[in-house]
Amino acid sequence: MTVEDVQGAWAIMPTPATDDASDWHATDTVDADEVTRAVKGMVEAGIDGILSLGTLGECATLTRDEKRKFIGTAVEATEGRIPFFAGTTALGTRETIEQTREAQELGAVGTMLGLPMWCAADMTTAVKFYKDVAEACPDMAICVYANHAAFRFAFATEFWEQVADIPQVIMAKYGAIPTLAADLAATKGQVKFLPIESMYLEAVKVDSEFCNAFWSSGAACDPSLASHIRDVVAAAVASNDFTAAEELIGEVGKTLWPLIPGGNNFDEFNKYNIGLEKERINAGGWMKAGPCRPPYTYVPEEYLDGARASGRGWAELAKKVKA
Structure with missing residues (x-):
C-alpha cells in the first residue's frame, strides 16, 4: 500500500x-462466526479499511493462537475487497517482527x-x-498507533519528521489535532494522519485535499454511520458548504x-x-463484541x-440518517 491508498472511513474493530x-481457563475465545459476519458487514456498509488488534482489539490479552485465528478469519471475510491491518504490538522488537511476519503470511x-509497553x-x-520492524518486514505497511496514554510517548513533530523517511510508514491512528499542521509540514505528504470521526472535520479544515481519512471505533456500533460521515464531509469539501457536515459531526x-x-x-x-x-x-x-478477556474484566457500573x-x-x- 501507499499513502494515496489511504482514504475514507477506517473501522477500528474489537476481537x-x-x-x-472472561474466564482465564478459556483457551479459544475468538468468536469466528461473529468475526466473519462483522467484517463482511463492514465491507458491505462501505467501510474503506479495517484496523484491528489495538487496545480495543485486546492485543495484550489474546494468545498467539487466538491472534492467528482472528487474523485468518478476518482476512478471508474481506475477500480482498478492502485492506485489513492487524496490530502486532508486543513487548519487544523481535516478538513484534515475528507477529508482523505471521500477520502478513495470513494475508494482512x-x-x-x-x-x-x-x-x-x-x-x-x-x-x-x-525502522527495525520496517527493515524486517519490507512488504508490510505500517500504521503508527499514536496512543499517548498507552505508550507513554508524546509522538511529537520531531518523531513524525523522522519516521516519514521510512517508506512502510504510510499512516497513523492519530489524535493530536492542535499539532496537525506542523506534523503535516514535517512529513511532507508521506504519512496520512487519521483522526477519530468526531475530529475529522477539524482535520479537513487544516488540509481538505490531503486529510481525507479517519478512524472510527463507532463503526462497530453500525458501520453505515461511519460511511455516511465520510460522504457528507466529502460533499462539504466539494461544495464548500460545511453546514450539513458540521451538524452531523x-x-x-x-x-x-x-x-x-x-x-x-x-485518565479514568x-x-x-x-x-x-x-x-x-x-x-x-450491530455487533457482538462479547465480554472482556482477563485481567481487564472489571469496570465500575456507573x-x-x-x-x-x-x-x-x-x-x-x-x-x-438512514431514514
Whole structure:
C-alpha cells in the first residue's frame, strides 16, 4: 500500500469474544462466526479499511493462537475487497517482527503498530523501533498507533519528521489535532494522519485535499454511520458548504461523550478503555463484541451506564440518517 491508498472511513474493530472469554481457563475465545459476519458487514456498509488488534482489539490479552485465528478469519471475510491491518504490538522488537511476519503470511496488508509497553521509549528508541520492524518486514505497511496514554510517548513533530523517511510508514491512528499542521509540514505528504470521526472535520479544515481519512471505533456500533460521515464531509469539501457536515459531526460528538467518565475524565477512561468500548459496541446492537478477556474484566457500573448510552446513541443516529 501507499499513502494515496489511504482514504475514507477506517473501522477500528474489537476481537469478538465467546461467552466464556472472561474466564482465564478459556483457551479459544475468538468468536469466528461473529468475526466473519462483522467484517463482511463492514465491507458491505462501505467501510474503506479495517484496523484491528489495538487496545480495543485486546492485543495484550489474546494468545498467539487466538491472534492467528482472528487474523485468518478476518482476512478471508474481506475477500480482498478492502485492506485489513492487524496490530502486532508486543513487548519487544523481535516478538513484534515475528507477529508482523505471521500477520502478513495470513494475508494482512499492514500492521497498526504501537511502541513496546514495558519501558517508556525516548525519541531515539522509538524511531529505531519502527525502522527495525520496517527493515524486517519490507512488504508490510505500517500504521503508527499514536496512543499517548498507552505508550507513554508524546509522538511529537520531531518523531513524525523522522519516521516519514521510512517508506512502510504510510499512516497513523492519530489524535493530536492542535499539532496537525506542523506534523503535516514535517512529513511532507508521506504519512496520512487519521483522526477519530468526531475530529475529522477539524482535520479537513487544516488540509481538505490531503486529510481525507479517519478512524472510527463507532463503526462497530453500525458501520453505515461511519460511511455516511465520510460522504457528507466529502460533499462539504466539494461544495464548500460545511453546514450539513458540521451538524452531523456535532450529533456524532454527542454520542461519544457519555463514553468518557464524567464527560472529560480521560485518565479514568484509559483505565477501563477496553471494557467501556466493548460495552458500547454490545449496547449498539450491530455487533457482538462479547465480554472482556482477563485481567481487564472489571469496570465500575456507573461508567458502563455511560458506555451503553453511547452505543445506543450511535445506533439511533445511524438509524436516523438512514431514514
